[in-house]
Amino acid sequence: MLNIKVNDKVNVYDLNMTVNGKPVAVAIKPHLTLLELLRDTLSLTGTKEGCSTGHCGACTVLADGEPISSCLMLAVEADGRNILTVEGLNGDDDLHPVQKAFVIKGGLQCGFCTSGMMLATISLLERNPRPTEAEIRMGLAGNLCRCTGYHKIVEAVQQAAQEMSHG
């Protein structure tokens, strides 16, 4: 059960969480979704909204390493958790191996599904560092892409898996 600490007077909730390695303390309305918190309150617009119903996967972020649809999670449910978004993947000059692989292999076209797709990939490779093609396809089945036909996304994941297992 959630221990919701609603401040009665102004009907806000004091949220404490970690986003991309940095502590975040913010007073929010309890009905805010995690996606709204990220995009509107924290201005982390790299996470996208494609359907608001948990079907397209564009809003995928990692909560304590688990991929979740941030459109379906209330921000208050993320209290105390560690959230990773696309903005937390790379340093100033370097890219995460998954980012690098998506660039080199042409694993993105319009880029709208890319943030969610890459975070789903990171989670997949965490669980299964050497996935087969079928395992990659099933591992990313929660993330829709309309541009690539998935071919180059699969190749990018294979490339990232190879690089990460050597690195």
Added chain:
Amino acid sequence: MADKKYVGRPLPRIDALEKVRGQSIFAADVKLPGMLAGKFLPSPHAHAEILAIDTAKAEALPGVRAVVTVADIPKSAVYNPASRFHGFLARRFVVFAGQAVAAVAADDLATAEEALDLIEVTYQPLPVVHSLERALQPECTPVIHGRATTSGGGTAHTQVVVTGEKSAGSEEEIDKSPNVVDENVFSQGELEAAFVESEVIVERTYTVPTVHQGYIEPHAVTAHWDRPGHVTVWECIQGAFDARNLIAETLGLSHHQITLNSTEIGGGFGGKGEGIFAPLAVLLARKARHPVQLVLTRQEELIGANPAPHSVIQLKTGAKKDGTLMAIEGEVLVDAGAYPTGWIMSNITATLRDNYRFQAWHLHGREVLTNKASVTSYRAPGAPNLSFAMESQIDEMARQLKIDPMSLRMKNVIREGDPLTNMEPQSPVGAEEVLAALAKHPAWTQPTSERAKADGLVRGRGLALGSWAGATGPAGALAILDAGGQIRIVLGTVDLSGSFTSLAQIAADAIGISYDQIVINKASTDFAPFAPMSAGSQTIYAMGAAVKEAALDLRAKMLRHVAQDFQVEESELGVDEEGVYLLAQPSKRHAFDTLYQLGTQWFAEYGPLIGQGSAPQRQRAPGYAACIAEVTIDPRTGKVTVDRLVVAQDVGKAINPLSIEGQMQGGVTQSISMALWEELLYDEAGQVRNPSLLDYRMPTAGDVPMIETIILEVPGGDGPYGAKLVGEPPMVPAVAAIANAIAEAIGARVCDLPITPERVWRAMNMAGSQD
């Protein structure tokens, strides 16, 4: 001109780094101070008269800044009841469920949604024209109310285009049904005689449902009245100038009152051409005196945001025993929803037979209105529909003639100079070449019977050809030499499919400079020369020509100035990645940055160096693609699995093979999905029954195979370096290749898309009901 150093290379997207970092600004990422949330009230009825709208309660809700209805549309606005664009807000009548009736701007989305519930609309429901059958009845209620005039969106008057020898008799065919808004007849040769000469005749009817383009980013637009009488708009749009012009027309504004910024676009596929929602945001922002952002939900997308049309195509084709195609008779019906498209039906009818030679043809098409959302383009609009019909027909003909489907196609396929339906000679095309490439591919040479069938599953292989003539049009671009020797390509085109990368490759080679020195600057409609819509696969073809011309113009100016400085002829100079140099003495040179400095300092000999590109690009270069599909079917359930997909496409010249492969794989996947899964379901009340991505089934990574691509470069393209159109042709043939593979596997033909497990099972088990 310099050698091709970058053209032809599989370079990653020029914007890939910002995209994998999540930095690209898409339309819904635009944030402005004081920005309000916009939301529209959709009509619950597919057809009704609006008797009254009471917005008082909504306006009184705290946090609501504006409520707009039709009364807020300026009198100066152009209005044609037959234009889907002018129907952005319903006037007296609503003509499809989901059409906006009013809209609200509020401090936040929750308040805007609450306000919508407080708007009281009194409707008088009218009979709903929910199907083609209903719409074609002579006594049917008309979908369009009022006197329609011709406009960009189409016309409500029946247009009959008749070509060919039998034109006189064809006048009798004019359909008087009130909802037939466009009618075409194309007739050539002695049809009856050609059928009499035919030894095999195949006759079938093929249906394709309404499908959605399925871009992952919903429509989004932000409008900000930022100075007196002037609005700036940010929108995910395929045509920035088209969108600006549409806002001007629908709201009675002058073009100079509007600045349109096209943002990054999260897929469009034809569905975000002109943008049908911007006028609402502009109207709300003006009344609210605050910036307003309107972002559609997925449900609003699937219900009201211009999907691709449902069609019914009836074909009768005749051939001689040796496989010579003789005659074709076609009857085309296109369900355009509530507004005429003005061209999709015409295009289907006029190109139905254009991939094959026939002795005689008679093609009759009608575009019909129903009380459904207006339809628009979807990647090669109508071509997958006609290819499904035509290529299924050819395959069945081959089976009846006992001729190999590849050989039958090769024997009859259109070649350069053959007459098209419009009686123009066909351009140099790669139709034969794409088939030939597949004919020698192992996926074709290895007989399907060799593959195991021991597991109780059935397997089949199918072939299909597809084409798309594409769009073309004038485009302008500038090439500006900037500090540090960088070259800025300034243009107003939208990067829908990786085109900026290819444009940078084209510019780099035209000048002879390093690709890294090229920057593509997308400018707003205030600063960019005219750019055509990123549609019809024309961006590299048409805008590429303008960019190349601008780059060459800049190069010529640089050479002229250096020749003056060095007191030599221009022919004595060369260009490399560092700058312009004397061929005889390469150390004598001006770096690009030096040329910039010389052109921008006080008392300069010449001004800043700017190259200009202005290309009309009048020739079209039709693109051809062909597919082989292999499927496995579980006879117990009818479930189809696509095991293998090979696509060959003629691109003229591959500017960027990585990008082209991506286009081919993406287009083929949308085509597979159209064959097997996608369908917007409407009920008798005109309501969409499956407006969510759970119920409107788009493929996941788990549903499709790797897509093997074969890129062919058949000369004859008029585009830069011989390029032809790329983006749309791969969308066309996979639908029919899969249908043909299924027919081979189960020995029966399913003629209705999507080919669901139920339809497959019925075709297998209820012989005679489908075949």
